Amino acid sequence: MKKFINNPEKVVDEMLEGLLLAHGDQLRSVRSDNRGLVRADAPVQGKVGIATGGGSGHLPLFLGYVGKGMLDGVAVGDIFASPSSRVMLDVTRAINGGKGVLYIYGNYGGDVMNFDAAAELADLEGIRVESVVATDDVASMPKGNESQRRGVAGLFYLYKLAAAKADTGADLDEVKRIAVKANDRVRSMGVALSPCVLPAVGRPTFEIGEDDMEIGMGIHGEPGIHRGKIRTADEVAQTLVQSILEDMPIPAGDQVSVLINGLGATPLEELYIIYRAVHKLLEERGIRIYNRYIGEFATSMEMAGLSVSILHLDDELRELLDAPFETPFRMQE
Amino acid sequence: MKKFINNPEKVVDEMLEGLLLAHGDQLRSVRSDNRGLVRADAPVQGKVGIATGGGSGHLPLFLGYVGKGMLDGVAVGDIFASPSSRVMLDVTRAINGGKGVLYIYGNYGGDVMNFDAAAELADLEGIRVESVVATDDVASMPKGNESQRRGVAGLFYLYKLAAAKADTGADLDEVKRIAVKANDRVRSMGVALSPCVLPAVGRPTFEIGEDDMEIGMGIHGEPGIHRGKIRTADEVAQTLVQSILEDMPIPAGDQVSVLINGLGATPLEELYIIYRAVHKLLEERGIRIYNRYIGEFATSMEMAGLSVSILHLDDELRELLDAPFETPFRMQE
Structure with a gap:
């Protein structure tokens, strides 16, 4: 296993320590184990707090989206493992500015279970919590079963749009409505060329032939819908x-x-070659591209591959998309 | 070879086409082959123009540094190959705002030859050109031979600081002085774990053992100073x-x-684990970290590895580093 790490068991702890040393002016830890991080200025009074969370190994997902104009807090799990409900509760308390808290996260069993438990615990403390689960991965379930799909890079849009709404002073129901609307109007699909290596395991998460690709593969290596020779x-x-x-x-x-x-x-050069093709395909259909984001937004460590997400805009979403945001991993148009 | 490409011979052309489709509001092509790109608003009258250039395959280097508060233009070569002097001349003409043009690029034979030829041709047309060649890679030549060293990720600082100076309305000599000063005060060193694959060749640029790493390797796979088992x-x-x-x-x-x-x-998670160690090592020596940049700034396609650059600040450089900039690529503290 070739990685720049010290101890495979300490990858997440040391990554978090590095992150806090680097960005301590923007992020603050709410636990001695650093598994709960919030905006340095949290809680923001009079604003709906937004939290996310999930396993590590996907930077900038999930950590990278905490900041002004974006999320208020994040619960950090081990590599590809859900954080505990206890961590989520600590984050919830730290970001509640009096208007309640919205959870936005990807549809994975452990995360759903733990976020639901955290919401119940928060409720007992008088903090109102609502949840929106991202289900943008088209390949993970056929049409008709949308609510069982996994959440992938489209999460970026749920975060961005709900956060912009929260910044207007909107109440929890309104912020939730935007997150639901964003999820209804975004779809993603990915393709993988090579696996990643879990530090604690030390070998690839799956095998894929020398000349093969897998379409629809999930960001933890979940099976896709087609495996075959690599195409152009x-x-x-x-x-x-x-x-x-x-x-x-x-x-x-x-x-x-x-x-x-x-x-x-996957090199940025290749992402631009893919963008070129996507741009032309949409143009041919008369679909207008308002803006685009090209880079790493939701990764699987050293997995080679990419995903395309398309968000269907309307006037309301377009305005929210334009609002500025600032995170340590600023992802700009 | 596993890459998201169409024709290995068209990688650069199609990447450039994608880039212009994506960022046509910020970048403009000055040639029918798109090998010369400039800021959309070039030339900026009354400002020293700054150009760079080099082989492709290093995104965001070199293209990604063209924008407001950064560079005015870039000459784009094939993968790992110098652009021609003709392209550089076209870029030079397009960015000359009446105060002359500064070339800032890495110390590689082909680039030096072609940039020097372009400078002579520009001079014949009455455009004054000065050049600063980045030589930040400590591992590429021993102390005493600094001027023969290669330029790597430290180029970012030469660009950023010289561009901030140019934005103050400073003349060519002053902007050049800042680029020279930045080069004198920045050092880099890299380490590679795996090779990259040139699209037109289709196999790895070099071999490296399953458990080995190479310290001091260059961004095109130039030999380093030590190869051995991977360390923590x-x-x-x-x-x-x-x-x-x-x-x-x-x-x-x-x-x-x-x-x-x-x-x-190399995953961002690992870069933060390295940052953690670098932070502590500098702290132990009483060296104060004013700011840090963590991410991909100068790549070799899918090579696994990283480099550390350290810029020794003084009041003048710190102020220039703080000036805002805006490019299509996300490079932010």
């Missing part, structure tokens, strides 16, 4: 865009935001 | 920091900026 960038883009638009038709003339997300080892 | 993150950080500080001693109490640069496939 244009063919890959075509498959991803077509699957997304079949699942969520977008009328010609409407606007979208596009996110080309690298899973870890 | 803390040991790697110690070797890099020690080599840099032996080459450029920094008195206790002085301030530095630190850049932890991923070479491509």
Whole structure:
């Protein structure tokens, strides 16, 4: 296993320590084990607090989205493992500014269980909590079973839009409405070329042939919908865009935001070659690209691969997307 | 070869096309082959123009540094190959705002030859050009031969500081002085775990054993100074920091900026584990970290590895470092 680590069991602790040494002016730890992080100025009074959380190994997901104009707090798990409800509760307490707290996270069993438990505990303390679970991964369940799909890079849009709404002073129901609307209007699909290596295990999470690719693979290596010989960038883009638009038709003339997300080892050069193809495919259909994000937004450590997410905009979402934000990992258009 | 490409011979063309489709509001092509790119608002009258250039495959280097508060233009070569002097000349013409043009680029034979030829051609047209060649890679030549060293991620600081100076309305000599000063006060050193694959060749640029690492390796796979078994993150950080500080001693109490640069496939999690160690090592020596940049600033496609750069600040450089900038790529403290 080739990694810049010290002790495989201490990867998350040391990563968090480095992060707090680097960004202590923007982030604050609410636990001695650093597994709960919040904005340095949390709680923001009179604003709905927004928390997320999930396993480590996906930077900038989830940590990287805490900051002004973005999230208020994050519960940090071990590599690819859910954080505990206890951590989530600590984060909830630290970010409650009197208007309640919204949880936004990806649809994975452990996370759902623990966030639900944390919400109940918070409720007992008089903190109102609502939850929105991201289910943007088209490949993870067929149409009709949308609510059982996994959440992947599309989470970025749920965070961004709900946070912008919270910054307007909106109440918890309104902020939740935006997160739900964003989730209803975003779809993602990914493709993987190579596995990643869990530090504590020391070997690849799955095997994939020398010339193969897997379409629809999840960000922890969950099986996709098709494995076969690697195809050209244009063919890959075509498959991803077509699957997304079949699942969520977008009328010609409407606007979208596009996110080309690298899973870890894929060079930015290749993401731009994919963007070129996605741009043309959308243009051919008369779909207008309002803006785009190209880079690493939700990774799987050193996995080679990428995902495409498309957010179907309307006037309300477009305005919220334009609001500025600032995090230690600023991801800009 | 596993890459998201169409035709290995068209990687750079298609990447550039994608880039211009994505960022046409910020970047403008000055040639039909798109090999010369400038700020959309170039030339900026009354400001020294700054150009860079070099081979492709290092994103965000070199393209990613064109923008407000940063560079005015860039000459783009094929993968790991110098752009031609003709391209550089076209860029030079397009960014000359009447106060001359400064070239800032890395010390590689082809680039030096072509930039020098372009400067002569520009001179014949009445455009005054000066050049500063980055030589920050400590491992590429022993002390005493600083001017023969290669330029790597430390280029970021030369760009940033010279550009901030140019924005004050300073003349060409003054802007050049800042770039020279930045180069004199920055040192970098890298370590590689795995090679990258040139699209047109289709196989790894070099071989490295399953459990080996190479310290001091260049961003094109140039040989380093030590190959051996992979060590812990803390040991790697110690070797890099020690080599840099032996080459450029920094008195206790002085301030530095630190850049932890991923070479491509190395997860951000590992860069933070390295930052943690670097932070502590500098702290032990009483060196104060003014700010830090952690992410991908100069890559080698899918090479796994990283580099550490340290810039020795003084009041003048610190003020220039603080000036805002805006490029299509996210590079932020």
